[in-house]
Amino acid sequence: MNGAMTVDGKIATTGGDSKISSKEDLVRVHKLRASVDAILVGISTILADNPRLTVRLVKGSNPARVIVDSRGRLPIDSQIICTASKIKTIVAVTDQAPEEKIHKLEDMGAQVLVVSKGERGQSAAVPHGVNLKELFHRLEKMRLRRILVEGGGELNWSLLRLGLVDELTVAIAPKIAGGRLATTLVEGDGFEEIAQSIRLELGKVERNKTGELLLHYKLV
Template identity: 35%
Template sequence: MDKADVTPRVWQRILDIRAGKGCACCGDWTDGEQTALNIYAPLARRDMGPIAIGQIGQSLDGRVATVSGDARDISGPDGLRHLHRLRALVDAVVIGVRTALHDNPRLTVRLCPGQNPARVIIDPRGRLPDDAPALRDDGARRIVVQTVARARPEGVEIVRLPSLTDGTLAPRQILSALLEFGLNAVLVEGGGITVSRFFEAGLLSHLHVAVAPLLIGGGPQGFNRITQVGSLADAPRPDTQVCDMGSDILFNCALTDAARERCENWHQTDIADRTARRF
């Protein structure tokens, strides 16, 4: 298993790549730094088309919270740093309203250098209070996706979409709306149901599952497939890089051909003129 070493110099190179200023093809790196580059640099490239990443932090037995809903310490310190690095590399982070109501997340970048992404809350019925931490005015874009004609505080952008028959919103329409907003790199952070819906819609190019060494025994699962398979031969088996992040083990999964190409070719410099793939 490869061990990632996200040193300050390798993280600065990754941020430079994200800004279109850094060279992705050279450098004298340790094995651990090269592993870190292999994890993050493919996600930092902005000239390889839109990207949607799903992220789940869970226990050994696949739980993201206790039965009572306690989810604060599921991920270890390195798992949390990994999450904040993902936030720093994307244009927008997406969560469902239940996660916003229960966890009160700020969705900011605090555990590594980097800019805060736009914060997107999927709130079909307009339940999220205007004073929720995710809607706090800190200079980052704030977007609420809803079906109702509910006003929001000044500066909060609203995307109104029609609901499906079950009252939810179509993930493909959400991503299309974010593309129209110029948000091409999206992190679907939570909760597990929201990540699963984007996966089932075939919209996630990458899936990061960070597993922490604890056993909970009950509570919500991190990933809930709607489509069940009758045989293990029919189960998806994505190309996966398993990495030791320190306190957590990362399963870095490439779900699509485009994702595999990105992971294999992120260091090449002759792909800037590729036509962007749309969702």
């Protein structure tokens, strides 16, 4: 899992601006993308940013893109779908996605996986979301084993809560965005007590030329 956040933990501003880290850090992210089998993101990130999720700033091949989108809201004119005939694109939906939309996505070159609904406790905010454990099994069978999660906060919570994350890298930009409605690195329901929280082990700590701090953690 990788994310770029401000010192106050925001991964986007209240206005939805998520361009937090420097070009230098983006180069690191593109290198990371070139080293994985697939990138996984939540549908709200696509709707907010309309990203391409490709390798552009370094040499390397594009990994598959996997969008977690239970209701099939991924726009047909999104950059992801417009490039789906060239770059492997998987849309993980549940039975809530309209069949007609599934066909449209497939016509554009995307592969649609109909996955069961998530277990209760995955996230109260997304009670009928995609069953992420099942999705990971299906991706593994498709030989997509090294997965880079690029957010947003809701998807990050569900994956961390289910114990599906091995490593976390956070780029902390020397900025403060504020705003109680700004999305943070991990959203979801949260824990009531620190004793319940997810434990991390700090590995490498780096500081880049832009003054950003890179923290590499392993999940305990």
